[in-house]
Amino acid sequence: MTEITVLNSKFEATGKMKTDVELIPESINIPVVHQVVKAALANRRQGNASTKNRSLVRGGGAKPYRQKGTGRARQGSIRSPILVGGGVAFGPTPRDFSQKINKKVSDKAIQSVLADKYQAGKLTVVDKIESDGKTKEMHTLLSGKGLLPALVVTKDKNSLALRSVKNLQYGKGMSVEGFSVYEAVKYENLIIEKDALESLLKRLV
Secondary structure, three states: OEEEEEEOOOOOEEEEEEEOOOOOHHHOOHHHHHHHHHHHHHHOOOOOOOOOOOOOOOOOOOOOOOOOOOOOOOOOOOOOOOOOOOOOOOOOOOOOOOOOOOHHHHHHHHHHHHHHHHHHOOEEEEOOOOOOOOHHHHHHHHHHOOOOOEEEEEOOOOOHHHHHHOOOOOEEEEEHHHOOHHHHHHOOEEEEEHHHHHHHHHOOO
């Protein structure tokens, strides 16, 4: 059983929330987090780098000159990789870099990140993040509380809070549906709405 302090919209303590998910140091699994982060970065790669090998380069069907008697090295094609204008040897070709992550591994990574933030005092749970969509006001609020850089997670993907965080230099916002372990690791502070955290913890029970 873990108790987490819940703040109001003004970031003042108002109560506690309890969860059966253990957010203790023993819950932190660094290799699993590393695996999920590497997979997230790999999945972002387009994999469309392409080069032409000697069989794809146009021309080069005829032997450029006779085999013997020229004093030069023998050549069978002007599209050989060792000649200018030739194909590329061992060049990149389009490929899929995506990596599959099992649900249990993903859930363990989420628990590890939450436990790490909680143990470091960097997990801030807010009952409801209220905002009028203005970046300046959100920056003033977060910087005044010493919560930057921060990842802001809300329950509603159309929340005005996400709009206000969008242009923060040292901040990013996302809904709990698209929660990213990579982004949580990237930003020092994790600010999350109570409903969003409960939704996230349900996956881990």
